[in-house]
Amino acid sequence: MEINYQHHCFVCGEKNQAGLKLKFSHAEDKVWTTYIPSAAYEGYPGILHGGITSTLLDEVMSQCLHVQGLAGLTARLEVRFKQSIPIGKPVIFEARMIKRKGTLVDLEAKALLEDGQLAATALGRFMLIEMGVIE
Numbered sequence: 402m403e404i405n406y407q408h409h410c411f412v413c414g415e416k417n418q419a420g421l422k423l424k425f426s427h428a429e430d431k432v433w434t435t436y437i438p439s440a441a442y443e444g445y446p447g448i449l450h451g452g453i454t455s456t457l458l459d460e461v462m463s464q465c466l467h468v469q470g471l472a473g474l475t476a477r478l479e480v481r482f483k484q485s486i487p488i489g490k491p492v493i494f495e496a497r498m499i500k501r502k503g504t505l506v507d508l509e510a511k512a513l514l515e516d517g518q519l520a521a522t523a524l525g526r527f528m529l530i531e532m533g534v535i536e
Contacts, residue, residue, distance in 0.1 A: 410460075412457065412460040413425065423436060423460075425468075427464075430497045431495055431496070431497045432461055432464045432495065433461065433493055433494060434457075434461060435491050435492070436457060436491070436492050436494060437489065437490065437492070438453070438488045438490075438492065439489075440488050445485075448486065449486040449487070451482060454482070454486060454512060455478065457512070458480060458494060458496075458512065458523035458525075459523070459525060460494075461494040461495060461496040462475075462496040462508040462509075462510050462525045463475070465497060465508055465510075466506060466508075466527060466529075469498070472529065472530050472531070473527030473528055474527060474528050474530055475525060475526075476505070476527060476528045477525065478524075478526075479523060479524045480521060480522070481522045481523070482520070482521050483518075483519050483520055483521060483522070484514075484518065485520070486512060486514065486520050486521070487514075490514065492512050492513065492520065494511070495511060495513070496509065496510035504529040505528060505529070506527045506529060507524065508525045508526075510522065511523070
């Protein structure tokens with residue numbers, strides 16, 4: 402499978418007007434981003450919607466592949482919520498690869514509140530694909 406990426410990703414795509422337009426950093430084996438949730442993505446009052454949290458955990462794992470020159474589709478995603486993420490406060494989402502076997506890659510991610518407390522974790526399995534032209 403080949404994908405021609407045109408920068409419309411909801412999380413990182415700069416051409417997606419409704420997207421989050423997050424930028425990611427990396428060093429050694431870790432990728433991360435900082436996100437300040439807005440009320441537009443609220444679930445319960447004052448709390449980031451769990452679906453957005455899951456999306457961000459998935460994306461930071463995908464970005465972990467990207468910085469290694471790989472592209473993959475999410476084959477499995479398991480998210481565990483430890484505590485709520487407040488609207489308006491910075492959250493760090495980070496990921497690292499834990500295993501690669503053939504075209505399958507296992508990664509782990511976490512969401513950390515500004516005081517360092519763990520808010521959510523994720524384990525993901527990605528199926529590697531060939532990436533087309535990146536425009």
